[in-house]
Amino acid sequence: MIIIGFYFLLRPGEYAATQNPDVAPFRLSNVRLFRHECRLDVLTAPSWDVHSAKFVGLEFSTQKNGVKGEIIGLGRSGHQTFCPVKAIVNRVLHLRQHNAPLQTTLYTYYHASHTHVITTTHLTNTLRSIVQSFVARFGLTPLDISVRSLRSSGVMALLCTNVDTDRIRLLGRWQPDEMLRYLHVQAVPIVAPIAAAMLRHGHFSLLPARPQSPTQADHGAGLQPPGGTEGL
Numbered sequence: 001m002i003i004i005g006f007y008f009l010l011r012p013g014e015y016a017a018t019q020n021p022d023v024a025p026f027r028l029s030n031v032r033l034f035r036h037e038c039r040l041d042v043l044t045a046p047s048w049d050v051h052s053a054k055f056v057g058l059e060f061s062t063q064k065n066g067v068k069g070e071i072i073g074l075g076r077s078g079h080q081t082f083c084p085v086k087a088i089v090n091r092v093l094h095l096r097q098h099n100a101p102l103q104t105t106l107y108t109y110y111h112a113s114h115t116h117v118i119t120t121t122h123l124t125n126t127l128r129s130i131v132q133s134f135v136a137r138f139g140l141t142p143l144d145i146s147v148r149s150l151r152s153s154g155v156m157a158l159l160c161t162n163v164d165t166d167r168i169r170l171l172g173r174w175q176p177d178e179m180l181r182y183l184h185v186q187a188v189p190i191v192a193p194i195a196a197a198m199l200r201h202g203h204f205s206l207l208p209a210r211p212q213s214p215t216q217a218d219h220g221a222g223l224q225p226p227g228g229t230e231g232l
Helices: 002-007 047-051 084-097 120-133 149-160 165-172 178-182 194-200 214-218
Strands: 031-035 038-040 055-059 071-075 108-111 114-117
Touching: 002 084, 002 120, 002 149, 031 071, 031 084, 047 084, 055 084, 071 084, 084 108, 120 149, 149 165
Parallel strands: none
Antiparallel strands: 031 038, 031 055, 055 071, 108 114
């Protein structure tokens, strides 16, 4: 569920159980699996076909800020485990193994003949235990992290790889300026090239700020006002 939340930029209540009554979690019925151009039935497709899925989608039905019926999809990441396709395939196969109906939430799991759910608290505790192992390396403390951090982490990963902001907003279902709340200006891949870029593009000329006389226009002096207006 951590992998799914990260890659799909989901809100915690969409992929983990919470006390908030207003959330709308994704269910097995919301999953779309594709093998090339062929859509696979999540309940009846052979398990080897499900394992071979190349593309997964989540259909928004009642989720907040989602267009009803819209499907947000992703392909394989190329990583052996940290992959949105593999994560959702594993969820589908686990639920199928226990004859879960289509309305079963994706965060449901079965153990020792009992039904359980993965909660936001479970995920927060898991993330904090991981952070505790790397506290000296990254300068973070466990209290700096919660399950909500996955959404901003996914956004920053996209921004650092130069995915344009319009595509990020589409994937995250954000209004134009809402995404800014999830960005961190101190991310090194974003800010490190800024000084060099400013140096490369710091030489420029300005258009004249005041009307020209006919004499100036006749002599082609229009683009460089007296005294000079070049940057740097």
